[in-house]
Every structure is written in C-alpha cells, then in structure tokens.
Amino acid sequence: MRKGEATRERILDIAQASVLEKGFGATSIEEIIAAAGITKSGFFYHFRDKNELAYALLNRYVTEDMRILDEVFGRAADLCDDPLQSFLVGLKLLAEVFADLPGGHPGCMIASVCYQERLFDRRVIELNRTAVVAMNARFRSYLEAIAAVYPPREPLDLDTLAEMISCIIDGGIIMSKVMGDPNRLVRQILAYRALIKQHFSPPQEMASRPPPLAA
Amino acid sequence: MRKGEATRERILDIAQASVLEKGFGATSIEEIIAAAGITKSGFFYHFRDKNELAYALLNRYVTEDMRILDEVFGRAADLCDDPLQSFLVGLKLLAEVFADLPGGHPGCMIASVCYQERLFDRRVIELNRTAVVAMNARFRSYLEAIAAVYPPREPLDLDTLAEMISCIIDGGIIMSKVMGDPNRLVRQILAYRALIKQHFSPPQEMASRPPPLAA
DNA sequence: CCGAAAACTGGACCGATGGTAGGGTTTTTA
C-alpha cells in the first residue's frame, strides 16, 4: 500500500515533466516506465489507461496549487488585517514562491490540458473547468473585501479583475518559457500587484491621510 | 503553382485546427490527409517532414498576427495623435477583432508550441522566441511614446508592462477556452486597457485641465 | 496547343508506439 503510493507518485512526477515538455499526446508510456524503472504491466496496474493518468496528473496539480494559495494568502491574512494590504502581501509572497522554484515554473497543467482538449474525456475537462472556477472565486472574494473598504476610482468588474490573476500567471509562464527567463513570470505578478494597488488607492491629495479602518 | 498553394494552405488550415485542439504530437498526418482529400505522398510533396509542417504553421500564424496588429494599431494611430489615446483606441479595436471571431479565438500557436517544446527543432523554437520578442518590442515602443508625454505616478518597468499584453492575451485565450466563453478574452483586454489608462492618467485634481500637447 | 514542370496518386515497406490480455511471481502487511 505504501510502496504502491510511492511508485504511483514517481510515475506522476515523470509523466508531469514529460507532459509539460512535449504534451500529453507525445508522452509515451514506454518512456515513462523506462524512467520509472518498471514494466508496462506495472504501469497499467496503477492506471487503467492513459486517460486515468491524465486525470490523476491534473487532480494532483490543482490540489497542490490550491494548497500553495491557501498557504500564501493565509499567511498574508495573518500578517495584516487590511484587505488591500493583505492581498498585496499575498501577491508578493506568491511572486517569491515562483522566484524560488529551481529552474523556473515547469508549466501549468491547466494550460496544457486546455491546449489538448480533444485528447481527454469529460471528467478531465470538467475538472479543469472546476479548478479555474474555484480559483476565480477565491480571488474574487479577496477583491470584494478590498472594494468594500476602498471604493475604486473607476468602476471595474471584480470578476474580470479576479480572472486577470490566472491570466497573468498562465501568460507569464508562457512568456518565461518562451524567453527562457523564469523572472518574467515574477515580474508580471508584481506588475499586476502594482496596478491593483494603484486602482484601489485613494487619489493623491488624500495620500497623506491615514487609511480607513477595516470593517 | 497556384493549385499547389491552395492545397498547401488547406493542409495548414486543417493541421492548425487539429494542433490547437489536440496538440502537435497527437495530430496525425493520416487524419490531415484524410480531411484534405489527398494521399500521404501528396502531403510529403508539400512538407519534407512533420517538423517542416510545424515551422510553416507557426510562421503563418505569427505573420498573420503581426499583420492584424499592424492594421489595428495603424488605424488607431491615424485616428488620434496623442500616444495614450491612440494606444487605448488600438486596444479597443483589438478587443473588437477578437470579439468578432466566430466561435471565439481558436488558440494561440505560440502557446501551443511553448507547451510542446521538445517536439520541435531549433528553428521552430527560435521562430517562437523571435515572434514574442518582436511583439514585446512593438508594445514597448507604444508605451515609451506614452510615458514621454504622461509621466506615470509610480515608476513601472515599461518592458514588463509591454509583455503584459501578450500575457493577458495568452492567459485570456486559455481562460476563454477553459470556461467555454469567448468573451473572457475580450474583457481581459479591456481591463488591461482600463488599468493602463489609470496608470498614465494625471492625478484627480488635474483631471479637468486639458491634456498636455504631444511632443 | 504543346511540352515541361508542378502536383499529385499508388503501393509496399519499416520500426516504434499505445494499448490489451492473461498468466505468473515477488513483496508487503495484517
């Protein structure tokens, strides 16, 4: 039971790296089992077919992603009460997490699945959608708390602003990979942070006044 | 000569749709020739191997992309002299272009290639990088013209802000595809536009004054 | 309208791959 778990995780590690480098369709089971040091039968003992591997891969990825976000924005909430400051701290911590990844971010499984939709069954597609919806809802709740205290100068749809984080991250990962520079992603997150800060900041002539109290 | 061009384009159309739906590795030559109504020999008459197909696909995509940007931001430059207003108009026009795509944006070849790097040879990878560099340089030049007239309140790296457009578009496409709603991409571009507008706008107490003259 | 180049067709073949099936063997754990 314990041994099986370890092998399963090893398969997932190897498969994930390959999928993010070559795509799911081009990831062969043969190369996975060769790298994992098992036989084909061993592989099919853990996964009924390739689609079950895909589901397990994506599921593990989004679970880990949510865990990281919980941790980062949880710590940020501990550090300060003001929703805007807390969110800004969270974004900075998130940028640090990405900056500390050795070799940069390996790629987003959600994006990878999205660009190979027709390869997967409905369960995988649905899991992908659900994960994105959950992420958008999370950031939307943060922004709602901010907007309640700091009314933005120009009205901007909070849903769109919440989705923008995912877009920035996915786009930033692509930019980093294409340019061969992991720092591009970090800079994008910090730029988003700066723009959010500006958007919710009181106009300049009030800059010297103390911030409003949290509700 | 003309007939050959037409067939070649048809192959590229079919291949592009398949690549954006299933990935390059899972796109089989057999299905391409079946859909195109030609034989395998006919395919290899036009493309030496699959990698040459990949190069042609990507090359056609980035060329068309640049043409659209030239057109959109060229028209925007015609419509107004002020660099900020011109840029904002361009972004709105770009959003309209995406909104008018029937069935939404089919996907970005650059992102697709990025997520299947190991499948392609150096020429393809290099073309991908070059295209992104060119796009970043284009938007950076627009932003430079703006910053020269409207000094931003908080200093924000123009390169990062320029790259942000590509990130927003690539991320917006993914968001649109995953959510099954083409409008997500449009909203992201308009949100970027609003944030840029805010970033380069003079502080509120000067809002009623006329904008500065262009250099 | 003709001839040459362009644009294909047809078929045979190879090695590798994804995936299936089923019967064995070792390892772990309760």
Add this chain to the structure above:
DNA sequence: TAAAAACCCTACCATCGGTCCAGTTTTCGG
C-alpha cells in the same frame, strides 16, 4: 503465515511517422 498488493513476462494488434520509387494527371508559360 496467508492473503492481498504490487508488480513482471510474453505475446499480440492496429496505427503512425517516415521512406522509396515508379507512375499519372493537372497546370501553365511560351
């Protein structure tokens, strides 16, 4: 110590990328 878990071995099949080569039709410039 026995059963359940975690594998291994072998054989097999259809598909795919890719090659080769010999033919045939289509197109178009002169």
